[in-house]
Amino acid sequence: MELLMQYIVTGLTVGSIYALLAIGFVTVYNITGILNFAQGEFAMIGALTCITFVNAGLPMYASIIFAILISATIGLIVERTAILHARNTSVIILIIITIGVSTFLKGMGLIIWGTNPKQLTPLIKMEPIHFMGAVINPQSIFIFIVLLILLAVLYVFFEKTYIGSALRACEKNPRAAKLMGINPSTMSALAFTLAAALGAIAGILITPITDATYEMGFLIGVKGFVGMVIGGMHSIPGAVAGALLVGLLETFSGGFISTFYSDAITFLVLILVLFFKPNGIFARASGERV
Amino acid sequence: MSKLEKVLYGNRLKPFLFLVGLILMLPFVVKSSYIFTILILIGIYSIVTLGLCLLIGYAGQISLGHAAFFGIGAYTSGVLTTSFQLSPWLALVIGMVTTFFIAYLIGIPILKLKGHFLALATLGINIIFYILILGLNQLTGGAAGLIGIPSLSLFGLPLTDKLFFYFFVWTAALLVLLLSLNIVRSHVGRVLRSIHDSEIATETLGVKVENYKVAIFALSAAFASLAGSMYAHYITFVAPPTFYITKSILFLIMVMVGGAGSVWGAILGTTVIMFLNEIIRFVGHTYFGISGEVEIVVYGLIIILIMMFLPKGLMHVISKPIQKLKQKKKVKIKSHKDMISQKGV
Amino acid sequence: MSKLLEVRGLTKQFGGVTAVSEISFDVGAGEIVAVIGPNGAGKTTLFNMISCFLSPTNGEAYFKGNKLTGQKIPQLAHLGIARTFQNLQIFHNLTVLENVMMGAHVKLKTNVVNAAFRLPRILKDERIAYDLALDAIHLVGLEELMFEQAGQLSYGLQKQLEFARAIVYKPDFIMLDEPMAGLNDYETNRMAGYIKKLKSEGISFLFVEHKMATVMELADRIIVLDFGKKIAEGTPDEIQQNAKVIAAYLGEEVV
Structure with a gap:
């Protein structure tokens, strides 16, 4: 029972990180049709810039804000340079371009920060909490709260603001949106910026738990992607749920089968989902796909 | 070569002979053993990229997992020759056949997926394979890798000599090129390109699209396995990092940079990327004093630029002027066309 | 005239909506049959069910006595059925x-x-x-x-x-989904010419079309759909006189 509780807590913590990336993936994918393989790199950039600012003596919260802003700017630059130009080419070329961006950013990370893992002190200094036998790292609670707050903010943003509804319109019907005077190119830039900022937040949140290196991005990016696919590609709640499931799957398979094979199991489940439930596991059965 | 073939696909003899000539000539010019190694690796990787070109450029199906098939070949050869003392040649064939069937079985469900999803699924397969070779350490040596893989020998000639191995590898690469050219220059080539453009229309014409996709996927996997076996016997050592997604991505980039629309592009792309890697490393070391993986910055940048500005690859750039030269000859083809069209009525 | 295609009670429901309901008709050898109807009448759905792109909720289609329904798409070409697409698939x-x-x-x-x-x-x-x-x-x-x-x-x-x-x-039976859509008059006539020529060689056609002049000119028989139901079937002359058809097209341009 205690163990079970522990797995759940850890799983949800990791899952929340993936969820932040999955939200970015979903937003970019639905607005631009592009799956940004460089998404995970923004977690790396966010985490490492934040550490640099903290080490330079800036207060923690200022560092975080700067790190998010810088990552978002880089996201915008990437969209304006590499993506904009190739938006209407084939899926394969877009995949390779985003892989190229990922490689480039990882390389920049290596040049700027070197290979040594870097630490970040936890944002809140508290003793671990004991709850139903599980030891909960306060950072986990913090991550979870941040996720909930962000979800609420995003909800308000998408549902209640003009830009948010413009983005949603772009998702549903880009042509109609264009006729209504919404510029898809602006929306694409906005989506990439937002996704980069979310990636940065994910990176900053996970660093106190796992440390940050220049190569941390790719795999958590892919996990976020997996979460999005399992959640059905088209909605933020679906993606978040999918990502939390990936986190749980990882800790449970790690706990009950083997930590070593947990990634293999995650991808096996992904492939099975793709085969049997290509619209995601939350999709209602509907015979209407013509 | 029949006239019809020339009309449909152009000449293949000239570029083929040019490549053969180049391969024969290089050993006389190149003295550096370092460059020789690169040439051998280009031959090995070309075998992978040729198959991948059929899959990506012709059939339009992406794979981010071919390093796994490359790895199955390498590890089958490695394990069978070291732990079971099997003949390297037998191991090589067993590797290819096994890979073909594994890829065939995986291919049946996976190739129902499209675009990003296919990319993700093949990527997942690569990760699973990577974890498996790390985990099955009793067989594969785990993270430490597998050492002491014997070299190949042919008719009693040990292929430890770089020159022999060079010719051996490139003979194999040329054979694979020939098979690929045969496929591309036939009705199958048209079928694959049709699948790329419109699966639904291709099906309507009576083509069992899935069968073709799976067959090409399995064939390209078998090519990758062949290359993997050669790699294992050449380097005589295999370790998991060689077979990670980064290698799959490298193969993909080679194909795209060369130009996925032509099998010649695969060889060109492989050559360009291999030398590019070396040049970046060399320049980085000598002039900027940087080391490690720093070259990936330049590398990433070049890939982005090529894909942005030359999405059809380098082969397209090269073949354009040749095509222009041929415009002059077009008059000749036209009269030829009239001749056959009249016969058709 | 021997029957080439037999359609028996084809029905398609999407969720609770019935897009096509209980449609039956035949196409004989060497015959040109047109399916017409206002937008949303279910023409394309019917078409897609016959050509196995959609599986019907009920009913089936037979070709030369073989059951078509449930076949895989590539099989149709082997049976001698060809088709084109409304939104061009070249x-x-x-x-x-x-x-x-x-x-x-x-x-x-x-x-x-x-x-x-x-x-x-x-x-x-x-x-x-x-x-x-x-x-x-x-x-x-x-x-x-x-x-x-x-x-x-x-x-x-x-x-x-x-x-x-x-x-x-050289298929026996060709299904055309709006062959004239987007063509100018000259191109329309040219396409009609090809169809007539092939008909003279004994090939049958089933086509969906909006251009009434072409339909009246080419078709031996016309099937009219409205709200998923067959409301009339007959020669061009009969259809033009049919009160139900005129009512269904009220407000739309006929001929």
Whole structure:
């Protein structure tokens, strides 16, 4: 029972990180049709810039804000340079371009920060909490709260603001949106910026738990992607749920089968989902796909 | 070569002979053993990229997992020759056949997926394979890798000599090129390109699209396995990092940079990327004093630029002027066309 | 007249909505049958069910006595059924000649293995495909553009190309989904000419079309759908007199 509780807590913590990336993936994918393989790199950039600012003596919260802003700017630059130009080419070329961006950013990370893992002190200094036998790292609670707050903010943003509804319109019907005077190119830039900022937040949140290196991005990016696919590609709640499931799957398979094979199991489940439930596991059965 | 073939696909003899000539000539010019190694690796990787070109450029199906098939070949050869003392040649064939069937079985469900999803699924397969070779350490040596893989020998000639191995590898690469050219220059080539453009229309014409996709996927996997076996016997050592997604991505980039629309592009792309890697490393070391993986910055940048500005690859750039030269000859083809069209009525 | 296609009670429901309800009709050998109806009447859904792109909720279709419903799409070409698409499906990156040669697929025995080893069969197949393709290209008069990329052609020419590709292997039955859509008068007449010519060779057609003049000119028999139901069936003359049809088209341009 205690163990079970522990797995759940850890799983949800990791899952929340993936969820932040999955939200970015979903937003970019639905607005631009592009799956940004460089998404995970923004977690790396966010985490490492934040550490640099903290080490330079800036207060923690200022560092975080700067790190998010810088990552978002880089996201915008990437969209304006590499993506904009190739938006209407084939899926394969877009995949390779985003892989190229990922490689480039990882390389920049290596040049700027070197290979040594870097630490970040936890944002809140508290003793671990004991709850139903599980030891909960306060950072986990913090991550979870941040996720909930962000979800609420995003909800308000998408549902209640003009830009948010413009983005949603772009998702549903880009042509109609264009006729209504919404510029898809602006929306694409906005989506990439937002996704980069979310990636940065994910990176900053996970660093106190796992440390940050220049190569941390790719795999958590892919996990976020997996979460999005399992959640059905088209909605933020679906993606978040999918990502939390990936986190749980990882800790449970790690706990009950083997930590070593947990990634293999995650991808096996992904492939099975793709085969049997290509619209995601939350999709209602509907015979209407013509 | 029949006239019809020339009309449909152009000449293949000239570029083929040019490549053969180049391969024969290089050993006389190149003295550096370092460059020789690169040439051998280009031959090995070309075998992978040729198959991948059929899959990506012709059939339009992406794979981010071919390093796994490359790895199955390498590890089958490695394990069978070291732990079971099997003949390297037998191991090589067993590797290819096994890979073909594994890829065939995986291919049946996976190739129902499209675009990003296919990319993700093949990527997942690569990760699973990577974890498996790390985990099955009793067989594969785990993270430490597998050492002491014997070299190949042919008719009693040990292929430890770089020159022999060079010719051996490139003979194999040329054979694979020939098979690929045969496929591309036939009705199958048209079928694959049709699948790329419109699966639904291709099906309507009576083509069992899935069968073709799976067959090409399995064939390209078998090519990758062949290359993997050669790699294992050449380097005589295999370790998991060689077979990670980064290698799959490298193969993909080679194909795209060369130009996925032509099998010649695969060889060109492989050559360009291999030398590019070396040049970046060399320049980085000598002039900027940087080391490690720093070259990936330049590398990433070049890939982005090529894909942005030359999405059809380098082969397209090269073949354009040749095509222009041929415009002059077009008059000749036209009269030829009239001749056959009249016969058709 | 012997029956080529028999449609028996085809019904399709999407969720709770019945898009096509209990449609039955026949197409005889050498006959041209048109399906008309206002937008949203279920024409394309019916079409897609007959050509196995959609599985019906109820009912089935037979071709030469064989059950079509439940077959895989590629099987249809082997049975002798060809079709074109409302939103053109040509192979943009192939030349005109290559596009049309693809239409010969069911006549060929080329596969990945014999192609890889370049067995004699391959060369024979190339010749067969080429000769068949030339016939079709001649019929639609695309000789001059044989070596152009299909994607470069104008819309009208692409429609002709798609038609040529469908007839290469000499099917018995051709299904055309709005063959005249987007064509100007000259192109429409030309396409009608091809259809008539093939009819004279004994080929049957089933087509969906909005241009009434063409329908009245070409069709031997017309089936009228409205709200998923068949409201009338008959010769062009009968249909033009039919009160139900006129009511269904009220407000729309007839003839």
